[in-house]
Amino acid sequence: MKIVQCMFAKGKGGLEQVFVDHTKTLKAAGFEIFPICNCKGSYKENVAEAAGREPILISNTRKLNPFFGWKFARAVMQIQPDIVFLHGNRAISMCLSRFVKKKLPENTKICATTHNYRNKLFTGLDASLVISRDLEEKLKCRAIPSERIFYFPNAVRLEPPKEFHFHSPPVIGTMRRLHHEKGCDVLLKACGILKQRGIEFSLVVGGEGEQRQSLEDLCSELGIEDSVSLPGWVKNKEKFFSEIDIFCMPSRKEGLPVALLEAMSFGKPCITTNLPGPSEAINKNGGGIIIEKENPEKLADALEKIIINEDFAAGLGQKARQTVRDEYSFEMQKKRLSDICERIVRL
Numbered sequence: 001m002k003i004v005q006c007m008f009a010k011g012k013g014g015l016e017q018v019f020v021d022h023t024k025t026l027k028a029a030g031f032e033i034f035p036i037c038n039c040k041g042s043y044k045e046n047v048a049e050a051a052g053r054e055p056i057l058i059s060n061t062r063k064l065n066p067f068f069g070w071k072f073a074r075a076v077m078q079i080q081p082d083i084v085f086l087h088g089n090r091a092i093s094m095c096l097s098r099f100v101k102k103k104l105p106e107n108t109k110i111c112a113t114t115h116n117y118r119n120k121l122f123t124g125l126d127a128s129l130v131i132s133r134d135l136e137e138k139l140k141c142r143a144i145p146s147e148r149i150f151y152f153p154n155a156v157r158l159e160p161p162k163e164f165h166f167h168s169p170p171v172i173g174t175m176r177r178l179h180h181e182k183g184c185d186v187l188l189k190a191c192g193i194l195k196q197r198g199i200e201f202s203l204v205v206g207g208e209g210e211q212r213q214s215l216e217d218l219c220s221e222l223g224i225e226d227s228v229s230l231p232g233w234v235k236n237k238e239k240f241f242s243e244i245d246i247f248c249m250p251s252r253k254e255g256l257p258v259a260l261l262e263a264m265s266f267g268k269p270c271i272t273t274n275l276p277g278p279s280e281a282i283n284k285n286g287g288g289i290i291i292e293k294e295n296p297e298k299l300a301d302a303l304e305k306i307i308i309n310e311d312f313a314a315g316l317g318q319k320a321r322q323t324v325r326d327e328y329s330f331e332m333q334k335k336r337l338s339d340i341c342e343r344i345v346r347l
Helices: 014-028 044-051 066-079 089-095 133-140 184-196 212-222 237-242 258-265 276-283 296-307 310-328 330-345
Strands: 002-007 032-038 056-058 083-087 109-114 127-130 149-151 171-175 202-206 228-232 246-249 270-273 288-291
Touching: 002 014, 002 066, 002 089, 014 032, 014 044, 014 083, 014 258, 014 330, 032 044, 032 066, 056 066, 066 089, 083 089, 083 330, 089 109, 109 330, 127 133, 133 149, 133 276, 149 330, 171 184, 171 237, 171 258, 184 202, 184 212, 184 296, 212 228, 237 258, 246 258, 246 296, 258 270, 258 276, 258 310, 270 276, 270 296, 276 288, 276 310, 288 296, 288 310, 296 310, 310 330
Parallel strands: 002 032, 002 083, 032 056, 083 109, 109 127, 127 149, 171 202, 171 246, 202 228, 246 270, 270 288
Antiparallel strands: none
């Protein structure tokens, strides 16, 4: 079976990681993969390695550039794939435009993975992959037939189990884009509360983004600058997770973040806000604490509850890793994806 993997984003976030992981899983399942991506994409080399061939690179400056659409359609016509998997709103909008869609092979199935609740174009797809049960219900409410919706959560490598011990002081970690919706300001305020309570900690905020300066200013305002590190994008995730004790995801908006699943795989106790995707992952086996968003006080309470009880923290970490093993591992994903692809081509 021939499958095109298509993405036109340029960044380094979770969506790009999912694109590479999805490609790797399809290849491992025995499919022939043809990646198409933005020539400026930071993930080009990674997806080439995952697919076992160099990607077709397209320069994309505008969402619906006619020449860009023509080049994409020509590439797909030459490949004649059974399925085109689209990743990200830009790829979906372009592929479903009237000009492009009519030039694609008649028997090729057009599919996409939905990571959020914003895209209204999924009604035009042959099939949709959803990363959470909540998103599955949302698509059904848009009158998309259930046989065209497939549950396919994000997945990560299951890490070897390790004995859990706190660093001194305990290290809180998060890894994300430094944007308002990711809630890093809420985490800093919670850490300010921990300091007022006399609880020792250090915090590592991995990532980059538009809020970096304002977050640094907030650290100074709260008097926690000596306890907080902002090292930029995390290049070595194994090192990052080995150096933290608690993973925190204080998001205002979120799908099913890969970083959360990675932390769970490393056996870290996790704290996340009560958004559907993260809550679903934590609730499967109780591998963390769920709090309401926009509430530094509740976040500080959850952090304190874990910090003061190492045995409790270790138990949460064990449950988190078990959840990844049972539900979110690459092995589970490969089994799901093989079945899904066979069902999609029969639609």
